[in-house]
Amino acid sequence: MGRNHTQAKFILLGITDSPCEQTPLFVLFLLIYIVTLVENIGIIILVRVSPSLQTPMYFFLTHFAFIDICYSTVISPRMLADLLSEDKTISFTGCMMQFLTFIFFGSAECHLLAMMAYDRHVAICHPLLYVTIISSHVCWQLVASSYLFAFLSAAICTWCTFGGSFCGPQHIDHFFCDIVPVLKLLCPNKYSSEMVIFAFLTINVVGTSMVILLSYISILCTVLRMCSAQSRARAFHTCASHLMAVVLFFGTAFFMYLQPPSSHRSLDKVASIFYALLTPMLNPFIYSLRNREVKAALVKCGRRLLSR
Template identity: 45%
Template sequence: MSRGNYTTVKEFILVGFSDVLELQYFLFAVFLCIFIISLSAHMFLIVLYRFSTNLHTPMYFFLANFSLLEICYISTITPKMLVNLLSGNKTITFYGCTSQMYCFLLLASTECYLLAAMSYDRYNAICHPLKYNSIVTRGACIKLIVGSWIIGFVVATIQTFLTFSLPFCGPNKINHFYCDIPPIMALACTDTKFNEIATFLIVIFLVIGAFMLTVLPYVQIIWTIVKHHSTTGTKKAFSTCASHLIVVTIFFGSGSVMYLRPKSSYGTNVDKFMSLMYTIIAPLLNPFIYSLRNNDVKFAVKIFFFNLKNTEL
């Protein structure tokens, strides 16, 4: 088919999860609760960091920035998904779809390397405690955060351009609940082999690279704890590292499965479940695992509400 015979698609339809009205209402209630809890938890952590002097350390500086990123991340997809669950009109404009994909890729890619930066911080705190303050300075923290955003910007720009430079000439039903690369490429009216290879290489660099940079410091942490710490300290550290690694595995593992498969396997309900893991579930778990289980945070919460109560009196 020649380029001139293509009919330009001006809007897409997000199929979502189900056409059964009762099930849509149930899913709306579930996802709305998750969205509110996630949003509230991350916002609270940012406020807590701002007003708790005992949390003004590199670790919580990273966590505060991480929470801000997560707020933007879940707000990119969830509100539109909630509207679609209640509305019979599930359309999204071509440029709206482009914007959603760009924002999602920017934030998800940034998160990959911000997680790596956070594990690097923990590695230096536990494995090099005497040099920690000289290695993890505020300037170093800012550079790591800015570097993560730069990587996210580059990845999002390249992938969004490659995806939406494809011709779309008819089918416009995206068998997904948001504008993601694989289901949109499946609608293209041309061979997408180049895009598939490009996506594969970028995911290898982004997801696998960031995963290794995130996991290896935790492996070194565990090894250091086994060698030098007491049994009680070892159990506590193993528990903390294990919980962190569970969330990291959910985020990176589900993303890898989604993007490292051939085009022929796109569009199944398994895809939607896998996407839920890194777009909805992981952001819900992160504040509780990374922060709210931490003794420093628990102490800061007590002081925060104590001061708040005294202020009201």
């Protein structure tokens, strides 16, 4: 028999139940969260104040940084509080909102990575038409469509999950209300909900990864036809940062969500830590340390501040 949703509460079992491990983990994840915020906010400010970075690629990068901030904030504060608290209960509404926002920002990141791949495709394969194809208006349309598709996916997945009845134990064997552990608590007649959620996850993860794959196949074909070795090296360097971000995000996403439910095991928590906490921290490193334009803009801003 399902529980009354207005009275339902869940208990997050967290990363570990060992008291001696909780304080070191709290310090570690707090540092990761602070670094994530500082880096991504810094990227947004740097792009806004640097005239040399007023291009579509960096426009997408600011939204990517914004999503990483929100994506990490959905999970980290609650997880940090639970590491220091004995009461790890979360209300039905709180769990539902965390579930909804996590899927929203995760899906938005999938779509935005696909948009960034398309941007690189146009820049390398159609350089003379780049300004016309990737105009400011088109950039806003692409970003808006990413958020729209992400919201629809999140809303439908949340409704399919939390619109049903929970018959399992109150314990969620995870450190946040993720898709797989929450679905385990649904009543036995959950097959249709799982299929709908799986379909939307497939559209988001597989669909966007196909856009990225096709974009890079086209880029590779164009690069191999270039006569100059310097031009080929410049093209590969332009795509390297984006490819690293794609591998980090999609690698763990495929591992977590596109495997049979029976295959999920303790490694899922490790994978979740990687894509939910570490990836948002690593992305600014990937885009700044490997990008000459970002480093040059950062040096200019630093000199401007020191000269005041």
